[in-house]
Amino acid sequence: MQVSQALDLIETLLRAAEHPDIVSVARYGRDNQPGGQSPAGVKAVHQSGTAAMLWAAEAPRDATPVPLPTEPIPPKWRAARILVLAHQLLDVARPDQLLRWELCGQAGADVPVAAALRLTARDGSMIYLRGTAASGGSVEPETDRHPDYQIPPGVRSCLQAASAPSAERVSA
Numbered sequence: 001m002q003v004s005q006a007l008d009l010i011e012t013l014l015r016a017a018e019h020p021d022i023v024s025v026a027r028y029g030r031d032n033q034p035g036g037q038s039p040a041g042v043k044a045v046h047q048s049g050t051a052a053m054l055w056a057a058e059a060p061r062d063a064t065p066v067p068l069p070t071e072p073i074p075p076k077w078r079a080a081r082i083l084v085l086a087h088q089l090l091d092v093a094r095p096d097q098l099l100r101w102e103l104c105g106q107a108g109a110d111v112p113v114a115a116a117l118r119l120t121a122r123d124g125s126m127i128y129l130r131g132t133a134a135s136g137g138s139v140e141p142e143t144d145r146h147p148d149y150q151i152p153p154g155v156r157s158c159l160q161a162a163s164a165p166s167a168e169r170v171s172a
Helices: 003-017 078-093 155-163
Strands: 022-028 041-046 051-057 098-105 116-121 126-134
Touching: 003 022, 003 041, 003 051, 003 078, 003 126, 003 155, 051 078, 078 098, 078 116, 078 126, 078 155
Parallel strands: none
Antiparallel strands: 022 041, 041 051, 051 126, 098 116, 116 126
């Protein structure tokens, strides 16, 4: 799996999630490989103006799996929230091209919950997506504005729809 394919997958899932706090989802960066000057990623902008990003990074040797949290994560932890949301979306969508996905922590990254999402593809490749956030124009709410959000059923089929070739009329 290439970085661009992994980011396509994440972008599609975030759009299909229809999370009421996410106002836009966009790709950024020019690098095709992790660790470059312009790392490729997916950015989700929230109602507060804060952006949460998942971007391709070199996987550190000390990355260790961490469990999915059972408690809600406060909005001020945008990076952790986007990592957990991406993991939950993958749990629902179950993409054929992936063997597994797991939240990871790493030494030196002082973050709540996890620092990244590690994707292991069926072809044996591994993509390590770091989670980071950039503050917006307002203060993050202390509590979740949408505590009853549920992943919509369309997430289960969004990847098949995104990868299906479009029908084109063939001229006779």
